Amino acid sequence: MSGDRDAVRAWLDLLGASNALKKSVDAAFRAEFGLSISRFDVLAALERAGREGLRARDLSERLMVTEGNTTQVTAPLAVDGLVERVSDPDDKRVVIYRLSKKGERLFVRMAARHREWIARAFCAFSPAHIATLRKLLSTIELPAGSPAAGKDAA
Amino acid sequence: MSGDRDAVRAWLDLLGASNALKKSVDAAFRAEFGLSISRFDVLAALERAGREGLRARDLSERLMVTEGNTTQVTAPLAVDGLVERVSDPDDKRVVIYRLSKKGERLFVRMAARHREWIARAFCAFSPAHIATLRKLLSTIELPAGSPAAGKDAA
DNA sequence: CAAGATTGACCAATCAATCTTT
DNA sequence: AAAGATTGATTGGTCAATCTTG
Numbered sequence: 001m002s003g004d005r006d007a008v009r010a011w012l013d014l015l016g017a018s019n020a021l022k023k024s025v026d027a028a029f030r031a032e033f034g035l036s037i038s039r040f041d042v043l044a045a046l047e048r049a050g051r052e053g054l055r056a057r058d059l060s061e062r063l064m065v066t067e068g069n070t071t072q073v074t075a076p077l078a079v080d081g082l083v084e085r086v087s088d089p090d091d092k093r094v095v096i097y098r099l100s101k102k103g104e105r106l107f108v109r110m111a112a113r114h115r116e117w118i119a120r121a122f123c124a125f126s127p128a129h130i131a132t133l134r135k136l137l138s139t140i141e142l143p144a145g146s147p148a149a150g151k152d153a154a
Numbered sequence: 155m156s157g158d159r160d161a162v163r164a165w166l167d168l169l170g171a172s173n174a175l176k177k178s179v180d181a182a183f184r185a186e187f188g189l190s191i192s193r194f195d196v197l198a199a200l201e202r203a204g205r206e207g208l209r210a211r212d213l214s215e216r217l218m219v220t221e222g223n224t225t226q227v228t229a230p231l232a233v234d235g236l237v238e239r240v241s242d243p244d245d246k247r248v249v250i251y252r253l254s255k256k257g258e259r260l261f262v263r264m265a266a267r268h269r270e271w272i273a274r275a276f277c278a279f280s281p282a283h284i285a286t287l288r289k290l291l292s293t294i295e296l297p298a299g300s301p302a303a304g305k306d307a308a
Numbered sequence: 309c310a311a312g313a314t315t316g317a318c319c320a321a322t323c324a325a326t327c328t329t330t
Numbered sequence: 331a332a333a334g335a336t337t338g339a340t341t342g343g344t345c346a347a348t349c350t351t352g
Contacts, residue, residue, distance in 0.1 A: 018172035
């Protein structure tokens with residue numbers, strides 16, 4: 001019974017920590033590179049996908065975002081020449097996104113800074129602490145019909 | 155060095171867990187009560203504040219949100235008669251928000267369901283697990299000039 | 309018709325500019 | 331002038347409707 005309340009407290013802590021760190025990383029990205037964290041996420045997903053690129057649908061899945069959102073968020077990246085948007089010749093319905101050279105170069109710089117910021121945020125964590133945190137987070141039960149329940153992004 | 159990567163993995167897990175659970179709770183609130191999680195947060199903050207209510211500025215602080223956002227998110231709640239918005243007679247610049255009777259009644263129902271959902275999400279956690287998770291989350295270091303660094307919402 | 313992507317309308321949040329009151 | 335709140339423009343996200351292609 002009071003366990004319910006403690007679970008709610010843990011939930012509020014989780015939301016608070018995640019929000020605060022996300023805001024801080026987003027602000028740092030904008031200040032240093034003029035790009036939001038959401039756009040960085042696109043670059044990161046495409047970098048992992050390699051020179052093959054990703055279909056719009058798959059990109060949306062990896063970003064855990066709707067397809068409409070993917071269309072929107074990639075548009076300015078394409079305009080800036082960081083991402084290339086090509087139509088699949090085999091199936092003209094599908095659009096493939098892939099990192100441009102310029103996008104790759106920018107991503108490398110952004111990712112390095114990102115690692116630094118995150119390492120600093122977790123500087124008080126031992127490797128065991130990190131493992132424990134990740135284990136606990138993976139123990140959270142997502143309601144059955146929940147959006148993105150069961151997905152695992154590395 | 156590989157510790158940096160692990161910290162990033164933990165960070166991605168944190169963001170993912172928080173996002174997924176938030177989406178699920180938001181969807182449930184909308185389906186069952188027609189209110190978003192953000193509006194529920196307003197009701198919760200005002201309920202804690204009691205019949206005194208809260209100045210707009212203080213409400214924004216508790217919600218960890220800008221004042222412009224507070225103005226926007228409270229507006230439909232006031233229209234629906236869930237929140238009362240009164241001008242402070244002592245200082246006509248300040249606006250005070252407080253829960254209406256109707257808002258109180260709705261909040262009680264929403265909070266009960268909220269506890270149920272969260273308890274279910276954390277059903278695999280022992281009290282010790284909960285405590286460990288909260289301890290670890292509080293160990294995350296927010297960059298100095300970061301928005302809302304040092305704030306603590308219970 | 310079904311699948312993939314885009315569009316349009318809306319909600320939530322930010323910031324900068326403004327207006328009112330002290 | 332400075333403080334409190336609102337407004338307007340912009341970004342990110344959702345969903346439902348549409349358009350194109352298979």
